[in-house]
Structure formats: C-alpha cells, structure tokens
Amino acid sequence: MHRLDLCVCLFVIICGIGSATDVAEESLTLKVTNQAQLYTVFNFSVITSYAGAAEGYHYHLFPRNIGNLVKKYSVAEFHLSMTQGLWRYENWGYPDFSAPPGAQLWVWFQHGVKDVDAAWRGFANALSGLLCASLNFIGKTETVIPELSFQPEGYLSGENRHYIRYAVLPRENLCTENLTPWLKLLPCGSNNGISRLIDPANLHHSRFLSLGLDFKYTCTEEICTRKRMELSQSVSTVFDLQLGPKNKPDFSIEEVLGRRLKGTCPLASKSLVKFVVPDNVILQPLPTYSDGNLRVYDLVSMKKTGNIKAKWSNAAVSSSDDIPHLLAHCHITGIGQQDGGIRCQIANTASGNVSSTIMQTVPWFLQVYLHTLSVTDQSGKKMEIGDLTFRPAKIRQSPHFIEYRLVVPEKSTVVITMQFTRGFLTWTEHPPDANHGFYIGSTVISVDGQEIGLGREGTQRIYTEIMQVIIPVPDFSMPYNVICLACTVIAIGFGSLHNLTTRIFKKVDPDEADQSLLSRLKGRLSAIKTRIVGQGTPP
Structure with missing residues (x-):
C-alpha cells in the first residue's frame, strides 16, 4: 500500500515538473495614430515543452484542443487570421500583425505526411468547427502552394514546399461567435487580466478588427534537441477618438474599451500594458517605466489596477515618422x-x-x-x-x-x-x-x-x-416565368381535355329543358311581378 502511494506521489511530482515549463504572457499595446485614432493590440502567448505536452498527453496552460489538432494532422505551424475592415497603411502605418480582409490560413505540415491535401482539408474543417468559422469552404479552388512567400516562422527541419498550403476567403465575416471560442483558448478565459477588457460587442464598433491565431515550434538552442510549442493569440482594433477642447484626443481605457482593468491573470508570468504616445501626453497614474514614446505598466508589480487615462498637454500634432515607405x-x-x-x-x-x-x-x-x-x-x-x-x-x-x-x-x-x-x-x-x-x-x-x-x-x-x-449572371427569374407559363398552358389544355373525356353528354327534350329549376324560378318571379303591377292599377 505504501509502495502504491509512493508511485502516485512520484507521478504527480513528475507531471508537476512537466507542467511547470508552461509560460503564459499577456500584453496590451495602445498606439495613437496621426488621424486621432487609437490602435490597440491584445497579445496572449503560451509556451510549453513539446516533450511534456504532446508526447505525454498532458496539458497545463496550453489548450488541449489545439494540441490534439496539431498532433492528429502533423502540423508543424499554422497561421490563421480573420479580419473585418481594411488596414489603412497611409494613416496607421504598419501593423504589428498583418492580415488581409476576410479569412486567411496557411499551414506547414511535418515532413513525412503521406497525403498533404487530405491533412489540409481535415485540419481546415476541424479548425472551422473549433472557431465557429466557415473555413470548411476552403477547397481545391481556393488552395495554392506558394514557392517564395510565407517562409516558416518557427523551427522546421528542412524546407520542402510540398508541405505548405495557403488559402484565403475574402468574403468571410468576423462575428462575435468567432470571438467566443477564441477567448476560451486563453489560460484565464475572459474572466481575469487583460483579456477581461475584450468586449465582443464593443470591438465590432471599431473601424478595423482582426483576430489572429498562430502556432509554431521553437528552439532555444542552435542544435535543436528539444522543441517547444508556442501558441500566440492576438486581437487588433482601431477606434476613433473624440476630439475634446483645443483638438485634444484625450481618452482612457474605460472610455475606449468599455471596461476597467481589474487585476491580472494569476496564471500569467508577465502582464503588461504599453502606451505608444507622443512626449506631450500625460498618463495617469504614472507608468512603471518609460523608454522614449513607450510607456509601460507592469500589472504584476502594481498593487492596484484600474482605469488609465491619457491627456494631451497641448494640441496633437501629426508626425511623418509613421508614414510607411x-x-x-x-x-x-x-x-x-x-x-x-x-x-x-x-x-x-x-x-x-x-x-x-x-x-x-x-x-x-x-x-x-x-x-x-x-x-x-x-x-x-x-x-x-x-x-x-x-x-x-x-x-x-x-x-x-x-x-x-x-x-x-x-x-x-x-x-x-x-x-x-x-x-x-x-x-x-x-x-x-x-x-x-x-x-x-x-x-x-x-x-x-x-x-x-x-x-x-x-x-x-x-x-x-x-x-x-462582376461576372455574367443568368436571368434567375426565367425558371419562375417558365414554371408559370407551363402551368398555365397545362391548366388550359388539360382542363379542356379533361372535360371532354369525363363529361357525359345526353340529348334533352326542349319541353323538359324548360322545366329546369332556373326556368321555373323565372316563371314565378314573372307571375309575382304581374300580380303586383295588376294590384296597383286603378279600376
């Protein structure tokens, strides 16, 4: 009995050691653009040990459903983005996470996959069900194999273009039903930390909204002997700022995002809020540290978190440094x-x-x-x-x-x-x-x-x-017109033919014909009329 208890304790300790390698980080970056608009980026990442998670089937902070998909379809790395709106490079500069309008998915598969097309279809369908998206519409007519673009961003033993697939759905819309399962992949969900600021209803009032999900393998040493799995989730938005007195775009986190900061995610080892603002902007409360235009709040070291306000000491001035080349x-x-x-x-x-x-x-x-x-x-x-x-x-x-x-x-x-x-x-x-x-x-x-x-x-x-x-479109009303015409012709032709073939025609005597109900009714009405007229005539 004691030996069994000892084995159980050792197993728990080993699992605890494996789970301790999971590292979760979260950050929020707010940057004011030249057009009095606020560019916000939510970024969440989880890094875990490949040996402790995928091979041991044990997951701590890393989402298990992503790990199962990656293992089942032998995925080396994948990058998914779902975007509503168009990124305006002239006004907003280069984004932290680039994405086209609609849905984009590109995947590198592990070397040795026998049927890459079957794995590609299966992975797209599984990811579609996981995020409540329409990625299941990705088929042969949307898939290509890039030769130069989309280099692997993580560790990949050898680069063979046979194992990459790329597809885009320009008409795919981003809805709140996509954001809800996306939030469930976070270590703390949407209950604590920076993720609590993500309000699906409020995000859809922005000018630009992009949802990102990226997975890759990484190595900390030059000769990779032990790979790590890294999952990164991002939400990028652009909000309009209301100009106050003297054209000052003062704002606060609660005014823009609709919620206040309340604590941090207890599972996150790093929780940062970053402001990229000009020198004439005063932040309240004061940031943890500053580096030029970058002001950083370390939520883990802060005793109390709440609303952060940004106020301009003078009118905002546009800068040409952020204009892309x-x-x-x-x-x-x-x-x-x-x-x-x-x-x-x-x-x-x-x-x-x-x-x-x-x-x-x-x-x-x-x-x-x-x-x-x-x-x-x-x-x-x-x-x-x-x-x-x-x-x-x-x-x-x-x-x-x-x-x-x-x-x-x-x-x-x-x-x-x-x-x-x-x-x-x-x-x-x-x-x-x-x-x-x-x-x-x-x-x-x-x-x-x-x-x-x-x-x-x-x-x-x-x-x-x-x-x-616009391509040539057929006259979709033609089937309706044909159906109406055909039904009319059939009704007239078939009705007449049906009457001729089903009715029984008999020869009727003219005297008997006058004794019909209608003729007798006419006779009575005529007699009543004659009587009334006769009574009204003076003698």
Whole structure:
C-alpha cells in the first residue's frame, strides 16, 4: 500500500515538473495614430515543452484542443487570421500583425505526411468547427502552394514546399461567435487580466478588427534537441477618438474599451500594458517605466489596477515618422462583363531599393493571360522580374497562381497590370446574392522589415485591397416565368381535355329543358311581378 502511494506521489511530482515549463504572457499595446485614432493590440502567448505536452498527453496552460489538432494532422505551424475592415497603411502605418480582409490560413505540415491535401482539408474543417468559422469552404479552388512567400516562422527541419498550403476567403465575416471560442483558448478565459477588457460587442464598433491565431515550434538552442510549442493569440482594433477642447484626443481605457482593468491573470508570468504616445501626453497614474514614446505598466508589480487615462498637454500634432515607405494598391480595370484586368501600384518613398516578393491568386472562372503581365516604372519603362512562377487554373479544380520577385527602385512608383477574360458559371454555382459579384483576394507583398524602416528583422507582409469583379449572371427569374407559363398552358389544355373525356353528354327534350329549376324560378318571379303591377292599377 505504501509502495502504491509512493508511485502516485512520484507521478504527480513528475507531471508537476512537466507542467511547470508552461509560460503564459499577456500584453496590451495602445498606439495613437496621426488621424486621432487609437490602435490597440491584445497579445496572449503560451509556451510549453513539446516533450511534456504532446508526447505525454498532458496539458497545463496550453489548450488541449489545439494540441490534439496539431498532433492528429502533423502540423508543424499554422497561421490563421480573420479580419473585418481594411488596414489603412497611409494613416496607421504598419501593423504589428498583418492580415488581409476576410479569412486567411496557411499551414506547414511535418515532413513525412503521406497525403498533404487530405491533412489540409481535415485540419481546415476541424479548425472551422473549433472557431465557429466557415473555413470548411476552403477547397481545391481556393488552395495554392506558394514557392517564395510565407517562409516558416518557427523551427522546421528542412524546407520542402510540398508541405505548405495557403488559402484565403475574402468574403468571410468576423462575428462575435468567432470571438467566443477564441477567448476560451486563453489560460484565464475572459474572466481575469487583460483579456477581461475584450468586449465582443464593443470591438465590432471599431473601424478595423482582426483576430489572429498562430502556432509554431521553437528552439532555444542552435542544435535543436528539444522543441517547444508556442501558441500566440492576438486581437487588433482601431477606434476613433473624440476630439475634446483645443483638438485634444484625450481618452482612457474605460472610455475606449468599455471596461476597467481589474487585476491580472494569476496564471500569467508577465502582464503588461504599453502606451505608444507622443512626449506631450500625460498618463495617469504614472507608468512603471518609460523608454522614449513607450510607456509601460507592469500589472504584476502594481498593487492596484484600474482605469488609465491619457491627456494631451497641448494640441496633437501629426508626425511623418509613421508614414510607411512602401505602399501598394490594386483595383479592377476595364468595362463591360467580358474583358477586364488587374492594376496594382507600388510606391517606394524610401531612399533605397526594396526587394519584394509578390504573390497573387485569381479564381478559376477568370481566364488570366500571362503574356499580358506588364511591370513598368513611373516613366513607362519595362522592368525585369525574377523567379516567376505561374500555374494556370484548372476549371473547378484550382485557381491561377502568380508569384515573382521584384526590386522596387528608390523614390519611384511601379505599375503592374494583367488582363483577364470573365468566364461563365452554371446557375447552381452562383451565391444567393449573385449580382453582388465575386472577390479576388488581396495581393501579398513580402519585404524585409529593415529595408522599409521598421527597425526589426523578419518579413513584413503588405496586403492590398480585395477586388470585386462582376461576372455574367443568368436571368434567375426565367425558371419562375417558365414554371408559370407551363402551368398555365397545362391548366388550359388539360382542363379542356379533361372535360371532354369525363363529361357525359345526353340529348334533352326542349319541353323538359324548360322545366329546369332556373326556368321555373323565372316563371314565378314573372307571375309575382304581374300580380303586383295588376294590384296597383286603378279600376
């Protein structure tokens, strides 16, 4: 009996040691943009030991449902974003977490997966059910295999492009039903700490809202002998600030987010609130420490937390430091419903050349012509592109895929154009709002962060607008008209034929015909009339 108790105690101790490797951190960053708007970023991360969690089937702070999905489908890393609205680079600068409008998912699978497409479909469907999203609509016609873009961000033994899949759903909307299961993945849920400030109803009143979920393996040593699992969750929003007296955009956390800070998450080892504000901004209470425009509140060391207010000592002044050096915009060209094109404009205001990788996917029902691809500078001179990859679409099987490298010269503008022809869809392939049109996903431009003045290493992705295209739509009222006409013709023709074939015709004597009910009724009425007229006549 004592030996059994000793084994149980040892097992509990071992499990406790394994769970102690879990580290949870949370932070909230608030940054005032040049347009009197507030950019807020909620970031939550959980780092755990791979050996203690995935292999031992024991989870402490790391969400078990994510761990089961990663293990079942042999996922090396995945990145999911669901965004409502368009990020305005000219007004807000570069975001901390870049994401296109709609839903975006890209996954690296472990080497050795036999059927990557089956694992991709299964993982997308499982993630769709987990987050109450429409990721189950990701199929062959939305999936591509990038050749240059979307490099692995975590540890991956060897880079084989056969094991990466990418898809985007431009029309996917972000709802509160997506945020609720997302919050349940946090160690403290939405009950304590910074996550308590996330009010789903309040977030949907913002100009921009993006939800992120990223998983990857990391290593702390050069020769990776023990991998760790890292899950990062983020919420990015942009709120409008109300200008007070003398155009001062004073605000507080409670005014913007609708809730107050109350304590920290007891499971988080680090809980920070960061303000990126100009020097003429006074914060109350005073921050824990400051570093230039960065003011930091360490909630773990603070005895009391509550509302944090930001007040301007003088009128807010716009700064040109946050204006991005590289901007990109795309739109549809052409008139009518037959021919069209895509025109993208990339502007580089930096004092040096910027090397970029451009990727574009086009739906299969738009017939893209590669020979019409043109890349010119602002003077109209053609420019060279490198490492061009073009995969033409297969009808109802795969989209068009175009990817290449391009060097954008300093202080110049590059124009990229490409022509296409609209195809036809069967009437069952149109959505319920067919006249609304279809969407082409954002063009993805990948650049080095240091080349565009971000001051940090790593790849920065720039997403353009999604493009709406109208394709020929059939007359959906025609089936109704045909049904009405056919029913009318059948009713008239079949009714007459039915009467002729089912009625019995008999020869009737004319004298007997006058003895019908109607004739007798007429006779009585005539007699009554005669009697009345006769009584009224004077003798």
